[in-house]
Amino acid sequence: MRAAIQQAVEAARSRDAGALDDLLTPDFVMPDSRFDRRRLLGLLRVARLRNEKVSVLLGPVDVEMRGERIVATFTVTLGGGGRLIPERLGVYRVESAWREEGGDWLCYSARWKRTL
Secondary structure (H helix, E strand, C coil): CHHHHHHHHHHHHCCCHHHHHCCEEEEEECCCCCCCHHHHHHHHHHHHHCCCEEEEEEEEEEEEEECCEEEEEEEEEEEEECCCCCCEEEEEEEEEEEEEECCEEEEEEEEEEECC
16 A cells, blocks of 8 residues: 555656556545545646646655555645646645555545645
């Protein structure tokens, strides 16, 4: 599952919506966010088309088993370089929920709160 989080970071850095989509369940939700699955993937697609830089720095990942599912919490520092993604987006505390499907860990929910 930690490998899946690192793959998500790499997908964001490379603005690869398809690679990120492969890590999300069909019912993926982002409660308390203006983003949903479609908007999140759309943001990466537009960033790629505009050739905008996306900077992602992943902090330590804490993992908690909850039955057959995992909740992973971590900090992520996001930044960019362009109009779509501001130069300094900030530091966020992320709580993501994962479940195993077909041998792969997929994210079905993510929440984040800006800390800086």
